[in-house]
Amino acid sequence: xxxxxxxxxxxxxxxxxxxxxxxxxxxxxxxxxxxxxxxxxxxxxxxxxxxxxxxxxxxxxxxxxxxxxxxxxxxxxxxxxxxxxxxxxxxxxxxxxxxxxxxxxxxxxxxxxxxxxxxxxxxxxxxxxxxxxxxxxxxxxxxxxxxxxxxxxxxxxxxxxxxxxxxxxxxxxxxxxxxxxxxxxxxxxxxxxxxxxxxxxxxxxxxxxxxxxxxxxxxxxxxxxxxxxxxxxxxxxxxxxxxxxxxxxxxxxxxxxxxxxxxxxxxxxxxxxxxxxxxxxxxxxxxxxxxxxxxxxxxxxxxxxxxxxxxxxxxxxxxxxxxxxxxxxxxxxxxxxxxxxxxxxxxxxxxxxxxxxxxxxxxxxxxxxxxxxxxxxxxxxxxxxxxxxxxxxxxxxxxxxxxxxxxxxxxxxxxxxxxxxxxxxxxxxxxxxxxxxxxxxxxxxxxxxxxxxxxxxxxxxxxxxxxxxxxxxxxxxxx
Amino acid sequence: xxxxxxxxxxxxxxxxxxxxxxxxxxxxxxxxxxxxxxxxxxxxxxxxxxxxxxxxxxxxxxxxxxxxxxxxxxxxxxxxxxxxxxxxxxxxxxxxxxxxxxxxxxxxxxxxxxxxxxxxxxxxxxxxxxxxxxxxxxxxxxxxxxxxxxxxxxxxxxxxxxxxxxxxxxxxxxxxxxxxxxxxxxxxxxxxxxxxxxxxxxxxxxxxxxxxxxxxxxxxxxxxxxxxxxxxxxxxxxxxxxxxxxxxxxxxxxxxxxxxxxxxxxxxxxxxxxxxxxxxxxxxxxxxxxxxxxxxxxxxxxxxxxxxxxxxxxxxxxxxxxxxxxxxxxxxxxxxxxxxxxxxxxxxxxxxxxxxxxxxxxxxxxxxxxxxxxxxxxxxxxxxxxxxxxxxxxxxxxxxxxxxxxxxxxxxxxxxxxxxxxxxxxxxxxxxxxxxxxxxxxxxxxxxxxxxxxxxxxxxxxxxxxxxxxxxxxxxxxx
Numbered sequence: 001x002x003x004x005x006x007x008x009x010x011x012x013x014x015x016x017x018x019x020x021x022x023x024x025x026x027x028x029x030x031x032x033x034x035x036x037x038x039x040x041x042x043x044x045x046x047x048x049x050x051x052x053x054x055x056x057x058x059x060x061x062x063x064x065x066x067x068x069x070x071x072x073x074x075x076x077x078x079x080x081x082x083x084x085x086x087x088x089x090x091x092x093x094x095x096x097x098x099x100x101x102x103x104x105x106x107x108x109x110x111x112x113x114x115x116x117x118x119x120x121x122x123x124x125x126x127x128x129x130x131x132x133x134x135x136x137x138x139x140x141x142x143x144x145x146x147x148x149x150x151x152x153x154x155x156x157x158x159x160x161x162x163x164x165x166x167x168x169x170x171x172x173x174x175x176x177x178x179x180x181x182x183x184x185x186x187x188x189x190x191x192x193x194x195x196x197x198x199x200x201x202x203x204x205x206x207x208x209x210x211x212x213x214x215x216x217x218x219x220x221x222x223x224x225x226x227x228x229x230x231x232x233x234x235x236x237x238x239x240x241x242x243x244x245x246x247x248x249x250x251x252x253x254x255x256x257x258x259x260x261x262x263x264x265x266x267x268x269x270x271x272x273x274x275x276x277x278x279x280x281x282x283x284x285x286x287x288x289x290x291x292x293x294x295x296x297x298x299x300x301x302x303x304x305x306x307x308x309x310x311x312x313x314x315x316x317x318x319x320x321x322x323x324x325x326x327x328x329x330x331x332x333x334x335x336x337x338x339x340x341x342x343x344x345x346x347x348x349x350x351x352x353x354x355x356x357x358x359x360x361x362x363x364x365x366x367x368x369x370x371x372x373x374x375x376x377x378x379x380x381x382x383x384x385x386x387x388x389x390x391x392x393x394x395x396x397x398x399x400x401x402x403x404x405x406x407x408x409x410x411x412x413x414x415x416x417x418x419x420x421x422x423x424x425x426x427x428x429x430x431x432x433x434x435x436x437x438x439x440x441x442x443x444x445x446x447x448x449x450x451x452x453x454x455x456x457x458x459x460x461x462x463x464x465x466x467x468x469x470x471x472x473x474x475x476x477x478x479x
Numbered sequence: 480x481x482x483x484x485x486x487x488x489x490x491x492x493x494x495x496x497x498x499x500x501x502x503x504x505x506x507x508x509x510x511x512x513x514x515x516x517x518x519x520x521x522x523x524x525x526x527x528x529x530x531x532x533x534x535x536x537x538x539x540x541x542x543x544x545x546x547x548x549x550x551x552x553x554x555x556x557x558x559x560x561x562x563x564x565x566x567x568x569x570x571x572x573x574x575x576x577x578x579x580x581x582x583x584x585x586x587x588x589x590x591x592x593x594x595x596x597x598x599x600x601x602x603x604x605x606x607x608x609x610x611x612x613x614x615x616x617x618x619x620x621x622x623x624x625x626x627x628x629x630x631x632x633x634x635x636x637x638x639x640x641x642x643x644x645x646x647x648x649x650x651x652x653x654x655x656x657x658x659x660x661x662x663x664x665x666x667x668x669x670x671x672x673x674x675x676x677x678x679x680x681x682x683x684x685x686x687x688x689x690x691x692x693x694x695x696x697x698x699x700x701x702x703x704x705x706x707x708x709x710x711x712x713x714x715x716x717x718x719x720x721x722x723x724x725x726x727x728x729x730x731x732x733x734x735x736x737x738x739x740x741x742x743x744x745x746x747x748x749x750x751x752x753x754x755x756x757x758x759x760x761x762x763x764x765x766x767x768x769x770x771x772x773x774x775x776x777x778x779x780x781x782x783x784x785x786x787x788x789x790x791x792x793x794x795x796x797x798x799x800x801x802x803x804x805x806x807x808x809x810x811x812x813x814x815x816x817x818x819x820x821x822x823x824x825x826x827x828x829x830x831x832x833x834x835x836x837x838x839x840x841x842x843x844x845x846x847x848x849x850x851x852x853x854x855x856x857x858x859x860x861x862x863x864x865x866x867x868x869x870x871x872x873x874x875x876x877x878x879x880x881x882x883x884x885x886x887x888x889x890x891x892x893x894x895x896x897x898x899x900x901x902x903x904x905x906x907x908x909x910x911x912x913x914x915x916x917x918x919x920x921x922x923x924x925x926x927x928x929x930x931x932x933x934x935x936x937x938x939x940x941x942x943x944x945x946x947x948x949x950x951x952x953x954x955x956x957x958x
Contacts, residue, residue, distance in 0.1 A: 033605065035551070035598070035601065036556055036601055037552050037554045040554060042550070042551050042598075045548065049547075068524035068528075069524065069527050069528070069531065070521060070522060071640060072521050073516050073519035073520070073638055074519075074624070074638055075516045076516075080515055094581050095581070096577045096579065096580045096589075097579040101576075102573050103572055109579075110516065112553075112591070119514070123521055126512060127512065132809075138524070147580040147581035158580075329611075330611075
């Protein structure tokens with residue numbers, strides 16, 4: 001029992017210190033390990049399996065919209081990075097530079113890609129000649145590097161995994177439609193698969209991507225009331241096309257610039273899963289993304305018939321499409337329960353000699369801890385049904401939490417009190433000028449998370465300067 | 480017709496200039512594009528889709544043997560790379576060095592991983608404490624960088640994609656078994672999926688991996704008679720474990736070193752597909768790896784009913800599990816045929832107004848060019864059957880080619896004549912000393928490809944020095 005306590009006690013409670021709780025979960029749920037390279041992590045099997053599921057779900061959704069995958073080099077020559085002014089200003093201060101290849105110093109230094117707009121533009125400039133070559137709807141899965149000063153596993157690391165989509169279109173309208181389409185893919189994925197409700201909207205000019213005409217975002221709320229930017233989709237207009245000379249001959253035989261977009265989602269979503277759903281027993285994974293959905297824990301596994309029945313049950317669950325494993329390690333059942341909870345496996349089946357006699361097993365939900373005594377033959381169907389219920393319940397719980405931590409605010413005093421006393425989203429009107437945005441950030445450390453597509457009139461005036469305002473904005477402190 | 484000719488003529492014939500033929504196919508089949516970074520390529524959708532199929536097939540086979548995927552950083556601190564003497568000597572001359580992060584020079588330079596033994600050892604040293612922590616059977620899919628002087632798409636590039644498996648075991652025997660097991664996974668994959676016959680064997684000490692005790696390899700023969708190392712599996716013994724201090728407490732409570740392996744396969748297999756199966760019409764993909772297995776080419780697609788029937792056919796083929804597309808572009812049918820052949824799509828269905836009348840379509844095989852007139856309702860079953868036949872025929876053709884270009888040689892004079900006049904594998908006896916190996920390489924540019932598991936006695940004496948010899952070796956000039 002001492003040992004079992006230790007596993008649970010190893011986690012700081014989230015109410016005491018959310019940041020420490022997060023780090024504890026990341027390590028105790030065996031998602032990552034630190035490395036000798038500062039700011040870079042090892043994503044261990046339990047963490048990487050979540051990423052593989054994210055990849056396969058997203059990739060399928062991408063391909064349904066006509067996306068094709070490619071792979072571009074990880075190096076960008078300095079001269080290429082510098083072609084688009086705003087872009088280089090945004091990224092140059094935080095890239096890693098390769099200055100030597102083999103035994104020779106390089107003539108031109110290469111940065112390790114922080115993002116690949118410039119490489120895709122270079123490709124498109126070579127490949128696009130005619131309207132017949134359009135649209136290009138390419139995506140790549142890769143790792144990128146940004147030399148961050150302060151780092152946290154999944155949320156901000158010097159190297160992280162992501163996908164980056166880059167498209168080129170004949171018209172501004174088509175580019176805008178693709179930008180929104182991909183934002184919707186991200187939003188649906190987050191809500192349907194990760195059970196994370198999101199706010200869809202547009203970034204302010206201050207917060208938009210370096211080089212973009214418009215950046216759209218989905219924003220989610222973590223358990224501690226801080227916001228997390230969860231996916232972005234950028235409309236570049238023809239800015240990059242002009243900088244890189246990406247032109248095509250249209251049907252009317254005139255030369256035109258293309259319109260471009262890019263969009264990305266990263267391993268930080270694993271951080272979001274932890275911070276939206278986790279609790280003081282550890283990780284809590286929505287069934288649709290959980291690498292293991294059900295863990296069978298044999299009780300007294302040395303007793304006759306227990307492991308045989310467990311194997312039979314495992315086979316029946318697999319046949320029913322449930323991702324199932326049996327914990328046959330030499331640990332005690334209590335320790336195994338703690339581990340299964342720590343790792344966020346949505347369902348557990350307890351099976352001992354007494355259950356065997358009665359022809360049943362006990363199913364235990366990770367989300368509500370409810371127990372169900374289920375006859376063997378009903379287990380596959382019941383498990384499948386419970387997994388759907390858990391998925392639904394986790395989404396609803398997260399949505400209720402977000403709604404309970406979203407505050408409509410009309411005065412600046414109220415804004416300041418709320419952000420300090422009630423961590424969460426603040427919905428407040430904004431006049432649209434950057435001075436107010438800067439002042440709010442300076443006074444409160446809150447940023448404009450997004451101008452949501454679904455607008456509501458909270459008041460008639462800007463929460464900061466009091467001038468007439470038409471735009472409602474979600475504000476919050478963010479990761 | 481001029482245009483159609485152009486597409487075909489754009490390929491140099493393989494008999495005239497094999498290297499140029501290869502480059503032409505790589506570009507005309509739309510697999511890659513060059514980039515502004517020397518030695519790095521863009522893998523375009525048609526090329527990347529092949530890699531995705533390689534990945535999914537291999538990954539499935541790995542997981543069936545208990546492999547778990549992880550992700551380790553792309554950077555290795557110089558001090559870490561230097562921990563194993565042979566390893567650093569092998570790789571240090573050809574790595575890319577990051578010396579600056581953001582605006583600051585780094586205190587210790589980082590190399591971009593050329594391979595990740597050192598990082599996995601660093602991880603295992605932290606993670607392995609007890610016999611209960613063993614075995615570790617990890618793999619990662621990533622890109623690696625080797626600063627090659629001469630580069631060729633897929634075959635030798637400065638950055639390439641691969642998987643690298645790294646395992647740690649309690650005993651030497653278990654490590655050896657895993658090394659061979661993974662070599663067999665590679666061999667089966669090559670033969671069953673890529674339709675490429677391979678020779679399995681062991682590398683000579685001269686040719687083994689930097690830091691390995693033994694390197695096993697699968698070697699395949701390209702159409703021009705040159706060999707290609709197609710996958711390697713290394714047994715490290717406890718050499719790395721000693722350099723990195725990877726020890727575990729065994730059941731008998733004593734501290735022991737682990738035994739390790741690593742194994743990898745890369746995007747160069749796309750090069751192998753081209754050079755084993757391709758012809759003067761372009762690429763020829765085995766059905767099991769082909770992203771598109773059947774292309775429907777409508778003839779007179781503006782004629783009533785043609786596109787409707789094509790769509791119907793496409794749906795029926797999809798339902799039968801065939802990866803199918805319809806080419807509805809505005810090009811001429813002849814041009815579409817050339818493109819389908821250039822891209823190596825194994826089957827084509829031609830469908831015009833006359834076929835419509837007769838209730839049939841014409842299936843054309845890419846491998847033999849045979850035509851089959853098939854009633855609509857029989858097409859899905861016939862296509863599935865033909866795809867299997869094509870797969871089988873391509874393997875047999877490649878095997879026959881290899882057998883016809885494998886020469887048993889007993890004298891050094893014969894060796895030198897054969898290697899110059901009959902490009903292919905030479906099977907000859909070897910005394911086992913490196914001097915002969917060096918001399919053969921110097922005189923003929925041929926290297927010991929492998930000491931095959933299946934040994935045959937070709938003669939009693941070393942082909943080079945004439946001393947008694949027990950080992951038969953496959954020799955060849957290699958990519």
